[in-house]
Amino acid sequence: PLARVVACEQGKLDLDLVLHSNSHVARLNIEGHHRGAVAAVAAAEKAAAAAKAKADKVKDEEHHHHHHDHDHDHDHDHDHDCKDKDCHAHHCQEKDCKHASHDHHHHHHQHQEHCHDENCKDPSHCHNKDCQDPSHHHDHHGHSHSHSKEDNRQETTAAARFGIRSFVYLRRRPFHPMRLKTLVLRWLPVALNRSLDAGEKAPEGDSPLHAVLRSKGFTWLASSHTTANYWSHAGGFFEIRDEGDWWSAIEEESWPAEADRRNTILEDFDFDEVSGGGGEFGDRRQEIVFIGINMDQKKIEDLMDAALLTDVELSAYRERWAEEADPEHPEVEERKAAFAKAKAEEAERKRKQEEEEAEKEEKEKENIGKCCKGEGEHHHHHHHHKHDDHKHDEHEHVGEEGKETA
Secondary structure, eight states: OOOOHHHHHTOOOHHHHHHOTTTTHHSSSHHHHHHHHHHHHHHHHHHHHHHHHHHHHHHHHHHHHHHHHHHHHHHHOOOOOOOOHHHHHHHHHHHHHHHHGGGHHHHHHHHOOOOOOOOOOOOOOOOOOOOOOOOOTTTTHHHHHHHHHHHTTOOOOHHHOOEEEEEEEEEOOOOOOHHHHHTTTSOOSSSSSTTTTOOOOOOSSSSSGGGGEEEEEEEEEEETEEEEEEEEEEETTEEEEEEEEEEEGGGGGGGGGSSSHHHHHHSSSSSTTTTTTOOSSOOOEEEEEEEEEOOOOOHHHHHHHHOOOHHHHHHHHHHHHHOOOOOHHHHHHHHHHHHHHHHHHHHHHHHHHHHHHHHHHHHHHHHHHHHHHHHHHHHHHHHHHHHHHHHHHHHHHHHHOOOOOO
């Protein structure tokens, strides 16, 4: 959809067709490819998470329904002195009972019973695990929901057959170049590794990175504050190359004039003051898409994290590049202020909510205390009444004896 065929003669192609500002092809650069890859992974992860949440909800509902049926079938109160006309319907456990109130109740029991006898000939007992009859509530019915069509749609043929997965590694802190080379780059499963020195060979042994088939994205090295490097790994080849400057390091006058493109650029900026980058480094980041077979994402991320600058090293980085401050970006500062305001408002809302919940809980405790105290006084009052009645009876008894003696 981003290309078209144009009839032309050799040497007579109108350059406006290729380089015109409205040309989609001209804009489909490395940055565009990268954003598309990141968006695709994010969409797949979101869809997978939604499918899992849906499957978990179905399981919870079925689990709740199972317990409800269990409680309904077994919660019988054997009160044989009950005179309630509806009592029979609630307390009778006779399976052969003909009472009209049991028509629906015993019908429910029939569908909950499971026969596990392979030689059973009862036509009402279904033994087919693939049975689709909605009236047969088999135990495996819940299992079928965990492998629904919605789940299968989230898995491509490659993922289902070969275990191919992808994830995005995103951090807001630069790599230490030497640690990155030692811990990560030397272990990439490639025949031609441009990050290694001439004659340097890859180490022997196993590594979580050996499961990676393809990786690509933008990377931030502590050796340069302005350069946006591109991480490119495909097949047996790997390199990290200069892909221009970070937008943070470019004067805003040189940014694209179109609002949609400027918004796309600003989406890559870090506005969170408490994030790994402290909100001060703009669009500088590690954003690398990993694609591989049966990858251990946690182990790969741990290796990558170990190559990032430590807090002490990050402080030194700030001092090192303080003289090369980024040009002012008013629109970035506006968004940063708006983000901080929204975050402060959300924190205040949560604080008030917690205070209200604490006050409510305290009032409930006070009410419970008052109720308990009132019950105690009521009981003590009745105790006094009984004691007075007992004394009254004693006086009467003494009076009668006195009369007899007299």
